[in-house]
Amino acid sequence: DADVTQTPRNRITKTGKRIMLECSQTKGHDRMYWYRQDPGLGLRLIYYSFDVKDINKGEISDGYSVSRQAQAKFSLSLESAIPNQTALYFCATRGTEDTQYFGPGTRLTVL
Amino acid sequence: GENVEQHPSTLSVQEGDSAVIKCTYSDSASNYFPWYKQELGKRPQLIIDIRSNVGEKKDQRIAVTLNKTAKHFSLHITETQPEDSAVYFCAASWGHGNQFYFGTGTSLTVIP
Numbered sequence: 001d002a003d004v005t006q007t008p009r010n011r012i013t014k015t016g017k018r019i020m021l022e023c024s025q026t027k028g029h030d031r032m033y034w035y036r037q038d039p040g041l042g043l044r045l046i047y048y049s050f051d052v053k054d055i056n057k058g059e060i061s062d063g064y065s066v067s068r069q070a071q072a073k074f075s076l077s078l079e080s081a082i083p084n085q086t087a088l089y090f091c092a093t094r095g096t097e098d099t100q101y102f103g104p105g106t107r108l109t110v111l
Numbered sequence: 112g113e114n115v116e117q118h119p120s121t122l123s124v125q126e127g128d129s130a131v132i133k134c135t136y137s138d139s140a141s142n143y144f145p146w147y148k149q150e151l152g153k154r155p156q157l158i159i160d161i162r163s164n165v166g167e168k169k170d171q172r173i174a175v176t177l178n179k180t181a182k183h184f185s186l187h188i189t190e191t192q193p194e195d196s197a198v199y200f201c202a203a204s205w206g207h208g209n210q211f212y213f214g215t216g217t218s219l220t221v222i223p
Contacts, residue, residue: 033210033211035213040120040215040216041215042117042200042213042214042215042216043155043200043202043211043213044213045210045211045212048210056210058210059112090154090155098143098145098160098204099145099157099160100145100157100211102154102155102156103154104153104154105154
């Protein structure tokens with residue numbers, strides 16, 4: 001689904017580094033989400049946003065922060081990356097219907 | 112918050128057989144239950160969903176059933192094909208715009 005894009009697609013970094021993952025969408029959706037996916041644990045919600053001024057913590061927000069720069073952009077930051085943040089990260093959007101549309105994912109490795 | 116449990120974690124079936132994946136949820140307020148398919152290296156994609164005012168929904172070879180009383184819902188795939196091999200996730204949500212709670216996924220392998 002090219003309407004939701006994520007950059008970078010792959011990133012290797014070192015412990016203690018600050019990392020930003022970016023998500024952009026052209027669907028015009030108000031709602032945006034950040035998830036992380038780990039083997040055997042499914043998709044877990046980190047943060048979600050209903051609009052530019054509305055940011056909410058998900059179930060695993062510790063160690064992460066977000067910024068909703070515009071309706072179309074939602075960034076996830078790891079202030080000081082640690083190895084257990086190695087995971088596959090997905091951005092998703094949701095419009096007036098209930099369907100979530102996922103981006104292609106960012107594979108992050110923290111050494 | 113909501114807790115969604117999904118079983119089995121892995122499932123192998125012969126091509127042409129049926130596959131059933133089950134999920135349970137804890138919050139009776141949940142009213143929207145989507146199923147996502149994730150092929151290897153790809154993003155999750157919605158394959159079917161059901162709302163709490165409906166007991167069953169079908170789309171060709173795929174069906175979902177919901178039992179609100181027991182708080183469980185199931186995905187049924189009939190006449191399985193090798194291209195059905197993927198990881199399947201169930202989820203639960205309530206209210207419009209609220210967060211989704213995902214199950215831990217089922218890795219389905221269809222053996223030709």
